[in-house]
Amino acid sequence: MEVLRYAAFTKQADGGNPAGVVLDATGLADTDMADIAKDVGYSETAFVVPKGDGHLDVRYFSPSVEVPFCGHATIATAVAFARQYGAGELTLRTPAGVVPVHTGVDDTGWVVATLTSVPPRTAAVTDAQTDQLLDVLGWRPSDLDPLLPPRAAYAGAWHVVLATASRDRLARLDYDMPRLAALMNRHGWVTVDLVCRESTTVFHARNPFPTGGVFEDPATGAAAAAFGGYLREARLIPLPSRLTVLQGYDMGRPSTITVTVSEDPRTGIGVTGTAVPL
Numbered sequence: 344m345e346v347l348r349y350a351a352f353t354k355q356a357d358g359g360n361p362a363g364v365v366l367d368a369t370g371l372a373d374t375d376m377a378d379i380a381k382d383v384g385y386s387e388t389a390f391v392v393p394k395g396d397g398h399l400d401v402r403y404f405s406p407s408v409e410v411p412f413c414g415h416a417t418i419a420t421a422v423a424f425a426r427q428y429g430a431g432e433l434t435l436r437t438p439a440g441v442v443p444v445h446t447g448v449d450d451t452g453w454v455v456a457t458l459t460s461v462p463p464r465t466a467a468v469t470d471a472q473t474d475q476l477l478d479v480l481g482w483r484p485s486d487l488d489p490l491l492p493p494r495a496a497y498a499g500a501w502h503v504v505l506a507t508a509s510r511d512r513l514a515r516l517d518y519d520m521p522r523l524a525a526l527m528n529r530h531g532w533v534t535v536d537l538v539c540r541e542s543t544t545v546f547h548a549r550n551p552f553p554t555g556g557v558f559e560d561p562a563t564g565a566a567a568a569a570f571g572g573y574l575r576e577a578r579l580i581p582l583p584s585r586l587t588v589l590q591g592y593d594m595g596r597p598s599t600i601t602v603t604v605s606e607d608p609r610t611g612i613g614v615t616g617t618a619v620p621l
Contacts, residue, residue: 344368346383349419352562352598352616354453358591359598360562361621362419363388366427368402373409380404386557389416391424397433399424405555410533412439412499414458414564414600414614421446421456422618430454439499442611453617457603458564460498460611463572468493468503472530476505479523480535486512488540491579498568498612500533502550506540513539514593516549516559524553536566541589543580546570548590561591562598564614571602571612582606 346363353359363383368376368390380388384406392400401420403413421433425446433444440461449455473493477484482505487493491506507513516537527535534550541547548567550560560566567588574580584604591598603613 347423348621349423349618350621351415351418351618352600354619356619356621358596360415360560361385362416364420364423365390368392376404381406386552386555386560387413387416389420399435401435401437407556410500412437412565414568415562417458418456418564418616419618422454425454455617457613457615459613460568462609462611463498463569465573465576466495468495475526480518494573496569496573498572500565501531502534502536502566502569503532504536504570504573506538510539513537513547513549520553527554534563534566536570544584545587548588559594561594561596562600564600567600567602568612568614571604575604
């Protein structure tokens with residue numbers, strides 16, 4: 344068994360979000376996968392059981408818990424698979440559902456992967472939950488962007504969206520990990536998707552992930568997909584749209600996530616990126 348290491352949503356080894364990838368995890372027990380993910384230490388490690396003809400069973404483990412879906416580890420897995428077996432169409436069966444992935448090679452020779460999430464949905468966040476989030480993060484109600492209201496968003500995993508109108512506010516992240524993890528666990532949120540709008544189609548994001556034992560994720564494809572669904576459902580963007588999510592810049596690991604949002608609310612959200620071996 345070989346554990347590959349890739350940084351997703353970047354072309355630089357010191358950018359993006361590192362992920363572990365095991366392209367053949369056949370026979371591994373849950374405890375084996377959990378132990379390997381803890382040893383690797385990245386926010387997620389993907390464990391693949393090949394089923395033939397581009398069909399893969401995939402599970403995702405953080406250093407602390409298994410998560411139902413992970414975008415950056417999916418992109419890393421697809422790029423690693425394409426580099427070893429050739430680009431093409433993949434069908435990933437994940438705990439969150441079936442996720443098709445297209446891989447191809449661009450004009451400069453980079454393998455580019457596009458996943459299509461499960462159909463997204465959102466759920467209300469109460470005023471009390473918002474107040475608790477603000478308190479743990481050290482934000483004030485006046486920091487919030489009134490045009491992007493707090494809401495929980497899902498595209499394979501639940502992320503609570505909290506938007507600020509201030510790029511400076513987003514740049515300052517300091518919170519108590521146990522307190523935020525306890526709040527997130529009570530409500531089933533995998534990350535907190537902190538966002539700031541630069542323009543209609545460009546957003547900056549940061550993603551605390553204390554439930555996985557990680558202070559912050561430098562690129563979160565699952566949250567980007569969920570955010571795309573949130574924007575579509577609330578009609579906050581023109582449709583169809585191609586969005587850019589810039590993440591990791593404030594922690595020194597710049598990442599670029601391309602999000603494709605169709606008009607049809609029944610369809611999944613596209614998330615595109617490349618990955619570099621570490």
